[in-house]
Amino acid sequence: MGDKRASVDEMVAELRPGMTVGFGGWGSRRKPMAVVRAIVRAGIGDLTVVSYGGPDVGLLCATGLVKKVVYGFVTLDSIALDPHFRAARQAGTIEAMEVDEGMFYLGLLAAAQRLPFLPTRAGLGSDVLRVNPELRTVRSPYGDGEELVAMPALVLDAAFVHLNRADTNGNGQILGPDPFFDELFLGAATRRFVTAERVVAPGALLDEGPIQTVTISRLLTDAVAETPGGAHFTSCPPDYDRDESFQKNYAGSGADPEAWNAFSDRYLDVDEAGYQEAVRQAAAAAKSQSAQAAP
Amino acid sequence: MTEVTRAEVVAVACAEAWRGDGEIVASPFGTIPALGARLARLTFEPDLVLTDGEAALMANTPSLSADRSEFVLEAWLPYRRVFDVVWSGRRHVMMMATQVDRYGNQNISCIGDWAQPKTQLIGVRGAPGNTINHTTSYWVPSHSRRSFVERVDMVGGVGYDRAGAAGPAAQRFHEIRVVISNLGVFDFETPDHAMRLRSIHPGVDVDEVVEATAFPLAIPDDVPTSRLPDADELELIREVLDPTGLREKELPS
Numbered sequence: 001m002g003d004k005r006a007s008v009d010e011m012v013a014e015l016r017p018g019m020t021v022g023f024g025g026w027g028s029r030r031k032p033m034a035v036v037r038a039i040v041r042a043g044i045g046d047l048t049v050v051s052y053g054g055p056d057v058g059l060l061c062a063t064g065l066v067k068k069v070v071y072g073f074v075t076l077d078s079i080a081l082d083p084h085f086r087a088a089r090q091a092g093t094i095e096a097m098e099v100d101e102g103m104f105y106l107g108l109l110a111a112a113q114r115l116p117f118l119p120t121r122a123g124l125g126s127d128v129l130r131v132n133p134e135l136r137t138v139r140s141p142y143g144d145g146e147e148l149v150a151m152p153a154l155v156l157d158a159a160f161v162h163l164n165r166a167d168t169n170g171n172g173q174i175l176g177p178d179p180f181f182d183e184l185f186l187g188a189a190t191r192r193f194v195t196a197e198r199v200v201a202p203g204a205l206l207d208e209g210p211i212q213t214v215t216i217s218r219l220l221t222d223a224v225a226e227t228p229g230g231a232h233f234t235s236c237p238p239d240y241d242r243d244e245s246f247q248k249n250y251a252g253s254g255a256d257p258e259a260w261n262a263f264s265d266r267y268l269d270v271d272e273a274g275y276q277e278a279v280r281q282a283a284a285a286a287k288s289q290s291a292q293a294a295p
Numbered sequence: 296m297t298e299v300t301r302a303e304v305v306a307v308a309c310a311e312a313w314r315g316d317g318e319i320v321a322s323p324f325g326t327i328p329a330l331g332a333r334l335a336r337l338t339f340e341p342d343l344v345l346t347d348g349e350a351a352l353m354a355n356t357p358s359l360s361a362d363r364s365e366f367v368l369e370a371w372l373p374y375r376r377v378f379d380v381v382w383s384g385r386r387h388v389m390m391m392a393t394q395v396d397r398y399g400n401q402n403i404s405c406i407g408d409w410a411q412p413k414t415q416l417i418g419v420r421g422a423p424g425n426t427i428n429h430t431t432s433y434w435v436p437s438h439s440r441r442s443f444v445e446r447v448d449m450v451g452g453v454g455y456d457r458a459g460a461a462g463p464a465a466q467r468f469h470e471i472r473v474v475i476s477n478l479g480v481f482d483f484e485t486p487d488h489a490m491r492l493r494s495i496h497p498g499v500d501v502d503e504v505v506e507a508t509a510f511p512l513a514i515p516d517d518v519p520t521s522r523l524p525d526a527d528e529l530e531l532i533r534e535v536l537d538p539t540g541l542r543e544k545e546l547p548s
Contacts (some may be wrong), residue, residue, distance in 0.1 A: 026374060053418075073418035081417060092411035098404065100423040102378045121382070121468075122424030125453035125461035131409045146464035177350035178373040 004170040006223040008230075008272065011193045012038040015158060018067070020048040022108075022154070022189060024161030024182035025234065028054040028077040028242055030174075032162035032195055034230035036060060037275060040268050050154055052104070052181065054234060055250060058082035061094060062253075062260065063268070068095035070154060072104045076251060078244055083254025099128050099151070105181060107154035112187025116153060123149040159189035162231045163216065164239055165208050166196035170221030173205045173214045176237040186220040197239045199226040229276050245286055246279065299523050301477065302327060302542035303532055304496050307524045308475050310335040312432045313387060318342040319429075320352075320380055322388040326545040328434045328475075329359060332389075333536050334528060346372060360539045381421065384468050387430040390422060392474070394447040395433055397490050397510040399471035399483055401426075401452030409449050419451035426453040430470045436546055438476035440509040455488035477546055478504050480521055485513045494521040 012035065015021065025031040036056045039047075045065040051057050053074030060066045062084035074085040088094045099107070106118040119138055129135050129149070138150040161182040165173040172194050174182070186192040194216065200207075205214050233250060235242040253263035266278050309331025313321050321332040321343045333356050336343040347353045347366050354369035372380070380386050393416055394402040401422055407413030425431050431452060435442050450457055458469040474481040479495040491513035492504060497520055505512060524532060532542070 071418055073420045075417055081415070086415040089405070089412055089415040098409075098418055100419055101421045102381065102424040105375065105378055120424070121427045121464060122421075124423075124427050124465035125450070125457040125469075126419065126423035126426075127404075127409070127450040128419060128423050131449070146467075147462055148464055177371075180374055184375075 003168045004218070004221060004224045005168050005199065006225055008034055008038045008195060008225050008227055009042075011035065011160070011223055011225060012042050012044070014191055015039065015042070015044045015047075017044055017046040019157040020050060020155070022050040022156040022159040022185040023056045024159070024180060024185045025054065025056070025231070026052040026178070026180045027073075027075045028234045028247065029178075030162055030176065030180065030231050030236050031056045031234040032160040032230065033232055033234060034162070034195060034227040034272055035160045035193070037268065037272060039065065041271070050156060052101070053082070053085065055082060055247075058084040058250075061085050061088040066094050068097065070097040070099070070104075072099055072101035076247060078242065079247060079251050083251055087254060097132055099123065099132065100126070103128070103149065103151045104154070105184070106151040108181055108184035108188045110151065110153035111155045112184050117150040119148040120151055121148060123151070154188055156185065156189035158191040158193065159185040160193045160195065161185055161216070162227070162236065163194060163196045164198075164236065165205055166194050166199050166216075166221075166224045167202045167205055168199060168224065169202050170194060170218035170224045171202075171205060171214055172196065172216030172221065172224075173208060174216075175209050175213055175239075179215050183215055183220065186216065192220055192222045194221050194224045195227040195230045196224065197226075197228055197230065197236065199224055227272070229279070232276070232279060243279070243283075246282065249282070299497075299529065300543065300548045301496055301498070302546040302548065303524055303529065304521050305475060305477065305546060306330045306334060306532055306542060307528060308473075308480050308494075308496075308521050309389065309434065310338070311522075312389060312473050312475065313340050313343060316340060316343065316387050316430070318344065318385075320344045320346065320386040322346065322386055324388070324390050325434050325436070326359065326541050327436075328389040330532065330537050330542055333359075334531055337531055337535070338528060350374070356536070358535060359537050359541050378424075381424055381428050384429045386425075387432070387472070388425050389432040389434055389475075390425065390452065392433040392435050392442070392452070394442060394444045395435060395474055396444055396447050396454060398454035398456040398488060399433075399452070399474065399490065400447045400450045400454035400457055401433055402447035402449045404449040404451050406448055412448075419449070422451035423453060426469060426471065427458065427465055428468050430472050432472045433474045435474060435476040438478040438504070438507050440507060443476070443508040443510070445509045455483055478507060481512070489513055491515070492518055494519045496521045497523065
């Protein structure tokens with residue numbers, strides 16, 4: 001049986017400019033951020049990004065690597081809006097496909113099931129149909145004759161998800177409360193990449209949690225990489241919560257070019273080990289500052 | 296007992312939105328709607344189902360400031376399963392609206408032309424699917440001609456005129472029940488489903504509402520005043536559900 005271990009840089013080396021790439025997670029939760037950072041380092045651009053959007057979308061917009069975003073929302077959860085996505089939309093530098101969250105889900109499901117579309121009521125009567133003139137409706141062939149939205153398959157060239165655990169064969173485990181749509185992102189993609197907080201030997205996932213937590217089977221995985229802190233600064237429970245102080249710093253980096261350059265120099269112009277070290281230093285500095293401030 | 300605040304009146308108005316809904320998911324967005332949903336469950340709608348804000352349903356009704364460790368969970372509801380609830384109609388959501396119009400179309404997507412917006416907001420989120428599949432209400436904390444607009448810039452949540460034009464499949468499960476603002480409560484119980492002033496909050500006069508609304512409202516001859524919390528409700532609001540006064544932060548007195 002194949003050992004699917006690879007490095008994040010090897011995964012990202014399979015991307016080409018112009019590809020359509022999906023990212024798992026939701027908002028600022030369990031996002032494959034180590035992968036996003038590696039894409040930024042590699043400078044692979046002209047991407048169509050498909051995401052329940054969070055700082056994955058924002059960082060790729062900020063670094064000019066995005067041609068188009070497919071989304072239902074982009075949010076940082078505890079901070080409502082991502083400044084870099086907003087800036088790119090307001091400057092008109094990116095294309096957009098904005099759909100209802102449920103339409104988005106059906107688009108991934110259709111792709112995973114090799115269907116051209118799935119029907120839904122969601123979208124009827126809304127401006128989602130006006131701003132996406134390529135969307136079509138379909139009439140039920142049965143007696144009801146209802147006219148429904150035909151949500152097209154969101155077919156991905158590549159998908160990345162970040163999980164709590166995986167094994168070397170590519171089975172993946174989610175120990176947090178919500179699997180989100182990760183399984184569907186992988187199912188919708190030609191190349192399927194899993195990163196995890198820890199990669200264990202085949203069979204050892206059941207030492208970590210019950211079989212129901214192993215929702216990603218190796219049928220859905222081409223390569224797997226161990227990336228501790230790989231979702232930072234987004235949340236990855238039970239391994240860690242969102243780093244709210246870092247997220248504030250990230251959101252603040254949208255204020256002006258100077259703030260962005262400072263953020264970028266410190267956290268993006270370094271490799272992943274350098275990033276994690278910079279994060280540790282920032283946390284230590286914040287801690288010593290708050291200790292000094294205490295009475 | 297100190298005087299009832301505007302935030303407390305709005306909390307009761309929000310609770311009233313879920314009256315009669317029975318065993319469905321009440322999904323409030325915003326602090327005061329969350330308070331209202333919990334108040335409804337502790338009083339006249341005991342079967343309402345509430346989420347923990349993550350991936351579960353919550354058996355108890357903790358305060359808004361409660362730590363997660365105080366939550367008693369009763370069932371799993373991850374995001375993917377939420378669509379089973381939405382599309383089966385067992386939900387009444389109260390979303391927020393940056394803009395809402397005369398027929399209840401709602402916008403949280405962007406201000407200006409969608410192609411290159413003046414201000415990008417969060418995106419349509421689930422509003423198109425919510426409005427077309429189950430009962431939807433809105434909470435607008437700041438009632439003005441910029442929020443109650445002639446025409447919204449991007450229709451996310453579908454109003455009565457747009458649902459009507461989209462045909463029977465769009466109308467079948469569509470209901471915009473109420474819009475609640477800091478000034479009053481509004482519904483669509485008119486022949487053409489144009490927005491009607493249902494009640495004004497104590498201390499607000501009708502002219503103030505008309506002035507702050509960019510489209511003509513249907514106004515009954517006698518406009519009722521939004522009801523005040525009774526003594527039990529006030530105690531639940533102040534002592535049990537929101538002892539730290541988060542409601543006053545969202546809507547200062």
